[in-house]
Amino acid sequence: MWSGGTSSVWASEALIGVVLWSTLVIVGVVAYLAASAFAMRFRNVIRARRYSSYEATWEPLLLEVMAGSLPISDLLNTVTPRSSRHFLRFLVRYARLLVGNDNLTITDIAAPVLPGILGDLQARSASRRALAVQTLATLGIDEHGARIARALDDPSPLVSMVAARSLAGSHHPEYIVRVLSNLHRYSEWNSRFLASMLASLGVEVAPALRSFLLTEGNPIDRAVAAEALGLLTDPVAGDIAVKVLTGSPNRELAAALLRLLRTVGGPEHVSIVRTYASGRDHTLRALALSALGTIGDASDIEVLELGMFDADPWVAINAARALLEAGGRERLHEIAQSELPQSTLAQEMIAGGVT
Amino acid sequence: MHSEANPANQRPRILLAEDDALTARLIVHRLEREGYEVFHCQDGQSALESAQAPDSEPFSLAILDVKMPRMDGFELLGRLKEDPRLAPIPVVMLTGMGTEQDVVRALSGGADDYILKPFSPTELALRVQRLLAR
Numbered sequence: 001m002w003s004g005g006t007s008s009v010w011a012s013e014a015l016i017g018v019v020l021w022s023t024l025v026i027v028g029v030v031a032y033l034a035a036s037a038f039a040m041r042f043r044n045v046i047r048a049r050r051y052s053s054y055e056a057t058w059e060p061l062l063l064e065v066m067a068g069s070l071p072i073s074d075l076l077n078t079v080t081p082r083s084s085r086h087f088l089r090f091l092v093r094y095a096r097l098l099v100g101n102d103n104l105t106i107t108d109i110a111a112p113v114l115p116g117i118l119g120d121l122q123a124r125s126a127s128r129r130a131l132a133v134q135t136l137a138t139l140g141i142d143e144h145g146a147r148i149a150r151a152l153d154d155p156s157p158l159v160s161m162v163a164a165r166s167l168a169g170s171h172h173p174e175y176i177v178r179v180l181s182n183l184h185r186y187s188e189w190n191s192r193f194l195a196s197m198l199a200s201l202g203v204e205v206a207p208a209l210r211s212f213l214l215t216e217g218n219p220i221d222r223a224v225a226a227e228a229l230g231l232l233t234d235p236v237a238g239d240i241a242v243k244v245l246t247g248s249p250n251r252e253l254a255a256a257l258l259r260l261l262r263t264v265g266g267p268e269h270v271s272i273v274r275t276y277a278s279g280r281d282h283t284l285r286a287l288a289l290s291a292l293g294t295i296g297d298a299s300d301i302e303v304l305e306l307g308m309f310d311a312d313p314w315v316a317i318n319a320a321r322a323l324l325e326a327g328g329r330e331r332l333h334e335i336a337q338s339e340l341p342q343s344t345l346a347q348e349m350i351a352g353g354v355t
Numbered sequence: 356m357h358s359e360a361n362p363a364n365q366r367p368r369i370l371l372a373e374d375d376a377l378t379a380r381l382i383v384h385r386l387e388r389e390g391y392e393v394f395h396c397q398d399g400q401s402a403l404e405s406a407q408a409p410d411s412e413p414f415s416l417a418i419l420d421v422k423m424p425r426m427d428g429f430e431l432l433g434r435l436k437e438d439p440r441l442a443p444i445p446v447v448m449l450t451g452m453g454t455e456q457d458v459v460r461a462l463s464g465g466a467d468d469y470i471l472k473p474f475s476p477t478e479l480a481l482r483v484q485r486l487l488a489r
Contacts, residue, residue, distance in 0.1 A: 063384045066476070097378055100475040 054083050055090055062094065066105050075109060084116045092138045110139035121147060126156035133159060137166030149175050157185045168197045173204035180212050183221040191220070195227030206234040213240050219249055223256035230256075230263040238265045245272045255287055262291035270295050277303055285310070286318040293322025301328045308335065308342045316342065320349040366392040367415035367487055372402035372431060373449065374423045378472075382418065385476035386483065391415075399426025403434050406441050413444075415487055418479075419466075420449045421457055429460060436465040445486040449474065 057078055064070035079087045088110060095106045120132035133151045136144040151163035152175075160182055167175040179198070186194055198205065209225045209232075222244075229237040241257040241264075249257070258276060261269050273295065276288035289307045292300045304326060307319025320342070323332055329350070336346035369391045373379040376397075383393045394414070396402035403426060406414060417435065421428040428448055435441045448461035448469040461469050468482050 059380070063381070067385065067388050093377060094381075097381065097473050098475060099473045100478065102475045102477060103473070 051086055054086055058087065058090055062091075062109070065109065066102055072105075072109050076112060079113060081116070084113050088113055088117060088135050088139060092135055095138050107139050107142075111143065114140045114144065118147070121151065126154075126159055129154060129156065130159045130162040133162045133166060137163075137170060141166070141170040141172065145170070145172055145175070149178050152178050152182045157188070160185050161189065165197060168200045171200075171202055173201045173208075176201055176205040176208040180208065180221070180225065183224055184218050187220070191224050191227060194224045195231055198225065198228035199231035203232055203234070206232055206236070210234070210237060210240045213237075213244055219253040222249075223253045226253070226256035226260045230260045233264055235264055238269045241265070242269050242272050245276070251281060251284065254284055258284065258287035258291050262287070262294050265291060265295040267295065267297065270297070270300070274300070274303070277307070282310075282312040282315050286312070286315040289315065289319045289322050291322075293325035296322075296326055298327075301326060301331060304328060305331055305335075308345065309340075316345060317349075320345050324349055366390055368392045368394060368412055369483065370402060370406055370414040370417040370444075371395045372397075372399055372417070372423060372428065373420040374398060375420070378420075378449075381476050382479065385480050389480050389484070391483070398424045399428060399431040401425070403431055406435060406444075407438065413440075416445045416447070416483060418447045418449065418483070421451065421461070429464060432461065432464045432466060445489070447479070447482060447486065 058075065061070060061075040061078065065072055065075050091106050091110050095103055095110075098106060114136060117132050117135060120128050121136075123129050123132070129151070133148055133154075137148050141148065145167070148163050148166055152160050152167075154160050154163065164179045164182060164186070167179060176198070179201075183194065198209065206229060209229050212225045213222050213229070215222070226237075226241065229240075237260055241260045245254060245257050245261075248254075254276070258273065261273055265273070270292070273288050273291045276284050277292055279285055279288070285307075289304060292304060296304070301323065304319050304323040305328065308316050308323065310316045310319060320332065332346045332350055336343050336350055367390075369386055371379060371382055371386075371393050373382065373395065374397050379395050379397075383395055386393050394405060396405055399419070402417075402419070405411060406417070419428040419431055423431075426434075428450075432446055432448065435444060435446065442465075445467040446465065448457075448466045449472055450457040450461060450469055451472050458469050458471075467486055470479050470482065
């Protein structure tokens with residue numbers, strides 16, 4: 001009996017010990033986390049105050065430099081190695097707001113400080129590399145363009161994309177080929193966004209985009225190039241589009257090319273579009289009918305009218321809209337007033353209710 | 356709101372409606388260096404109230420950002436132009452790049468000039484000078 005009682009007391013003491021130790025460990029962990037959070041918060045507050053103090057010093061000097069009443073060196077003398085990264089971030093905010101000589105003044109101020117972040121292009125952190133690319137592009141694209149172009153091949157798609165966007169926004173068309181060769185890495189981005197990015201390089205890149213369309217490269221990337229040519233309203237792209245469409249490209253590429261022909265095509269390109277207008281793929285059929293509405297002739301009115309009776313409602317809507325664009329308003333009126341099942345669509349199209 | 360003292364009471368007064376603090380500081384600094392008194396409001400509503408205040412000195416010119424809280428630049432422009440006392444004030448609109456529709460809307464709404472963002476404070480100062488010399 002006694003031994004049973006001893007072991008019971010011992011078990012209770014052991015349990016209390018475990019509970020006490022567990023409580024101590026939990027309290028310790030909580031205290032550590034709280035202290036860490038407090039330390040981080042404290043550090044951030046100190047850092048923010050330091051940055052505010054830097055900026056309060058820099059801004060009046062910068063404004064005087066921009067007004068031409070103070071030499072750049074007076075401002076640069078206030079920048080220390082410790083504050084140089086923040087100084088560049090400070091300048092980036094101004095550079096984004098300014099154009100012309102005012103922007104050039106900002107880049108002149110940044111020029112001697114920028115080499116300090118070149119090492120960041122090899123940093124382990126992708127976000128740090130991306131920030132370095134963005135800063136170099138905003139404050140020193142002319143001097144560091146080649147470095148930014150090399151960042152297109154960065155292992156991180158994010159860094160590569162930042163480089164591509166920076167180059168596109170800098171109106172340096174000479175980098176288009178390198179941007180195009182990296183397009184496959186930007187599959188997470190919307191194709192319209194990518195096309196817009198390419199088009200922002202300006203009409204000078206149209207020949208490179210056309211050449212890229214003719215390659216055997218990734219059809220999705222080539223579709224982006226086709227969209228970009230459409231945004232540039234490149235008058236020569238129609239012939240290229242026909243050439244590629246004749247080779248039975250994949251669906252996405254064909255769709256982009258039909259959209260391109262709708263924008264830049266002419267009567268000489270209509271033949272291939274007609275082929276797609278009677279094809280089996282409903283998306284391509286809809287796009288082809290839509291293109292016929294702008295580049296077709298009177299002989300296409302009948303095809304467009306037939307398209308309104310397509311089993312696919314999307315094709316029917318596109319055909320009706322194209323019929324209106326092609327000058328078939330009278331025929332649309334006839335259908336609208338008829339007992340045909342498409343009379344409602346015709347009425348809505350005439351009234352402008354279908355967009 | 357930012358107001359600069361005007362002891363001589365002779366400097367042309369410019370109303371600036373701009374919600375971006377950095378842009379506003381760039382403009383205020385440049386125009387004050389050119390000899391203007393700049394009255395800065397951070398939204399359209401307070402800019403309108405400042406312009407309409409019966410006891411305030413009249414403004415010689417207004418610079419209005421398009422995108423602002425409470426009342427955007429277009430509405431502010433309209434309200435200025437429908438007030439006979441304020442309608443003669445020349446207006447320069449600040450619009451975003453690539454927004455031709457905004458430019459058309461601003462000019463057809465009675466704006467005298469526009470500046471696209473990103474912008475050049477130097478160019479803005481020249482345009483202000485030109486408008487005030489009319």
